[in-house]
Amino acid sequence: MHWKTKALIQNLLSILPSQISYEVYYKVQRICGGLRRVNPIIGIKDGITIVRCIEGVEKSVDDKVFVEVGTGRTIIIPITLWLCGASRIITVDLNPYLKNELIQEELNFIRCNKDAVLKMFGNSVNQKQFNERFDTIVRGKLDINGFMKESQIEYIAPSDARKLHVCDKTIDYHISNNVFEHVPLEVMSQILSEGKRMLKDDGLMVHRIDFSDHFSHSDHRIPTINFLQYSEEQWLRYAGNRYMYHNRARIDEFEEIMENAGLKIIDKKLEIDQNAVRLIKSGLKLDKRFAGKPDEINSVLNDLVVATKV
Template sequence: MNWKLKGMLQRALSHLPYGSWMHFHLQRRFGGLRDFNREFDVKLSDWTIMLRRLGEAGFDISGKRLFEIGSGWYPTFPLACYLGGAARVTTVDLNRHMRPGLLRACAERLGENLSTLCAATGADEASVRARHSKLIEVLGHGGDLASATSGVIDYRAPADATRTGLEDGQIDCIFSNSVLEHVPLAVIGAMFAEARRILDTDGVMFHSVNCGDHYAYVDRSINQLNYLRFSDEQWNRWNNAFLYQNRLRAHVFIEQAEAAGFEILLNTAKASDLRLSQLASMPVHPQFSAIPAERLCITSIDFIARKSVNSEAAAGIIEDQNLNPGA
C-alpha cells in the first residue's frame, strides 16, 4: 500500500466520530492485526530480549513491581511478566485500546510458549502452568484482566504516564516496547521525570524504541529513513493520531533520560552499513543537517537506565524547565 495513501486515510479517520472503531477493524482485516500469531510471536521475542537485557544488568522480574507504558491492543508483556512471577504489573495507555477477544487470544497463545517463559525467567514450570490455567479459566468465564491474574495486573486506560498517581518509590522497573517513537518530545521528558519519581532507589527503566519510518512496513518502495526527507510542516500532512511518529533520533532518548537524572547502563544504538548507505543515497531535509550521519541513520535502540545518585539535583532542573519552558 502506498504510504502517503495510508497516512491520509488514517488522518481522515482520526477526525471521524467512529474513526477509532473503523481503524481497529481495518487493522484486523488489512493491517498488522490480520496475522495475530505472527504479531504475537514478534512481541514475545521482544519480551524475551527485554528479559535477557535486564538480566545482564542484574535485574530479575520475579517478585518485582513493574510498570508498562503503552498497553496496546493486547497485553503480551504484562501477561508474560505475570506468568513469570512478577508481584505486580501496572500497565497504562493514553487510550483504551485493549480488546477482550485479543486478550483471550494472547493468553491462549502464551499457553503454547510456556517453556519459553520459564527459560526466560527461570520460573518453576508447575507454578507457571498453574497461573496460566487459572488465567484461561477466568477469562473464559468473562473475567477481566485483574481478576484473571489475582489482581497482579492493573490495566489503566485512559491514563497519563506523566501523572501516574502512584506514590514515590513504588515501582522497581518501568518499561515500554515500540512506544516512545510515538510520543512528543516534551511528553517524553515529563514521562522520564515521573519515572524517576515512582521508581524505587535501585529502580531501572528499559525502553525499546523503533525510531525508523513505520510506513516502510506497508510500502516496500521506501526504507526506514524515508521520513527524513521532509520538514516538520511537510511531514504533518501524513502524521496522524493513529500513527504519530516523532522522528526523534536514538540519541535524543538517551539525552532525555540523562537530563531526567538517570545513569545509562545499556545503549544498543549503532549505525549499520545498510542504513548509512541508504542515507547517503537520498536527500535529507536541512532541518536534520546538524545531526552526524552516524547518528541520523540509526533506526532502533534498546536502553536501560538507572536512577542516578544525583537524581534529586536533576529533579530540580527538570521541574524548573517544566515551570519555565522558555528559560
C-alpha cells in the same frame, strides 16, 4: 499498499469523532491491516528482551513491580513479565485501546503453540513458578478479568503516564515498548520524570524505541529513514494524526532527554540499519533537522535503553 495511500486513509479516519474513529480504525486493522491474524510471538520476544536486559545488569524480575507506559491493544508484554516472575504489573494507556478479543486470541495462540512458546523462554530462574503460571494459561479456565486478577496485571486507561496515582519510590521497573517515538518530546520528558518519582532508588528504566519510519513496516519499497527527508511541516501533513504521529527524534535527542530528566544510561542495545547508512552516504537528501547528524545516528533502527536514577 503505498504508504501515501495509508497516510491518506489514516488522516481521513482521524477527523471522525474520537470514539467512531477508534472503532472504524480497529475494524480496518482487523479486516485488512496488521491485526488480521493475531500472533503474540513478537510481543513475547520483546517482553523476554526486556527481562534479559534487566538480568544483564545483574537485576532480577522475580517478585518485582513494573509500570508499563502505553499498553496498546493487548497485554502480551505484561503477560510475559508475569510468566518470568513479576509480582505486579501496572500498565497504563492514555487511550483505552485494549481489546479483550485480542487478549483471548493471544492466549489461545499460546495454548495451541505451547512447545514453541515454552522454547522461547528457555530455563527461567524460578522454573516451578514459571510452570505454574504457564499452566494457568494452558488450562484456560479463567475469563480475561479473572486472568488479569490472577496475574496481578492492572490495566489503567485512560490514564496519562505523566501523572499517575502511584506512590513515590514504590516500583522496581518503569518500562515501555514502542511508545516514546509516538509522543511529543516534552511529553516524553514529563513521563520520564514521573517514572523517576515512582522508581525505588535501585530501580531501573527500560525503554524500547522504534526509530524507523513506521510506513516502511508495511510498504517495503521505502527505506526505514524515508521520513527523514521531509520538513516538519511536510511530515505532519502525512502523519500528524493520532494513528501515525512519530516525533522522528534520533537516538542522540532521546539520550539527551533521558539525561536531562536525571537518568543515567547504563546499557543499551542498538540496531543500526546498514542499508540506511549506505543510502545516506550515496546522497539521499535529508531535511536540515537531520542533515548535520552522523549517518549512524540517523540510521538507528531501534534501541533498548536501560537507565538508573542519577
